[in-house]
Amino acid sequence: xxxxxxxxxxxxxxxxxxxxxxxxxxxxxxxxxxxxxxxxxxxxxxxxxxxxxxxxxxxxxxxxxxxxxxxxxxxxxxxxxxxxxxxxxxxxxxxxxxxxxxxxxxxxxxxxxxxx
Amino acid sequence: xxxxxxxxxxxxxxxxxxxxxxxxxxxxxxxxxxxxxxxxxxxxxxxxxxxxxxxxxxxxxxxxxxxxxxxxxxxxxxxxxxxxxxxxxxxxxxxxxxxxxxxxxxxxxxxxx
Numbered sequence: 001x002x003x004x005x006x007x008x009x010x011x012x013x014x015x016x017x018x019x020x021x022x023x024x025x026x027x028x029x030x031x032x033x034x035x036x037x038x039x040x041x042x043x044x045x046x047x048x049x050x051x052x053x054x055x056x057x058x059x060x061x062x063x064x065x066x067x068x069x070x071x072x073x074x075x076x077x078x079x080x081x082x083x084x085x086x087x088x089x090x091x092x093x094x095x096x097x098x099x100x101x102x103x104x105x106x107x108x109x110x111x112x113x114x115x116x
Numbered sequence: 117x118x119x120x121x122x123x124x125x126x127x128x129x130x131x132x133x134x135x136x137x138x139x140x141x142x143x144x145x146x147x148x149x150x151x152x153x154x155x156x157x158x159x160x161x162x163x164x165x166x167x168x169x170x171x172x173x174x175x176x177x178x179x180x181x182x183x184x185x186x187x188x189x190x191x192x193x194x195x196x197x198x199x200x201x202x203x204x205x206x207x208x209x210x211x212x213x214x215x216x217x218x219x220x221x222x223x224x225x226x227x228x229x
Contacts, residue, residue: 033217035217035218039157042222043204043222043223043225044220044222044223045206045208045220045223046220047217047218047219089157093218101147101164101166101171101172102149102164102166102210102216103149103164104161104218106160108156108157108158109157
């Protein structure tokens, strides 16, 4: 079965510092995408970053970057220069199955608190 | 311009009532979804439609009935509402080919009293 695990229910970081959120997954697929979504208190689901499994280079979007380790099935999110607006719940997500249905499986989420 | 819009934003109703949530996307995507987020913030897919055809139907009570009149719209009708149906319901869309990301609506918080 395909699963996504986020082992850190809650994390906190001081403003301007760096924090890493972890995510592990299990799949037998070889070609797939991985996503990180952010859900602020407004409850909107916002795509933060995505990684293509066949690319060795880690994806980067401004202050957000990933550490993708395919063999270890690990997909962590690093937030540099944390800002108060980064306070949110973060979800790692992974497409389910090879049928190309677009269905995503989400991790349990990590609540990140950025402190001033 | 809102990409995925769902209405209403909040819905408070009594047990036993029937209610609907509407969703529309203007992204030209092929596939639309309903996800449920429970009180512990866990997100789980309920249904998926591709070009008006149902392609995913998870283990959801048959009191929930999705309807897709065209590929830009996916509505969710819920009959005989129960307390356990209280949750946030998200509509989303994606272009399935290439495994593109989901684009979410802002969610509908359903409270059943």
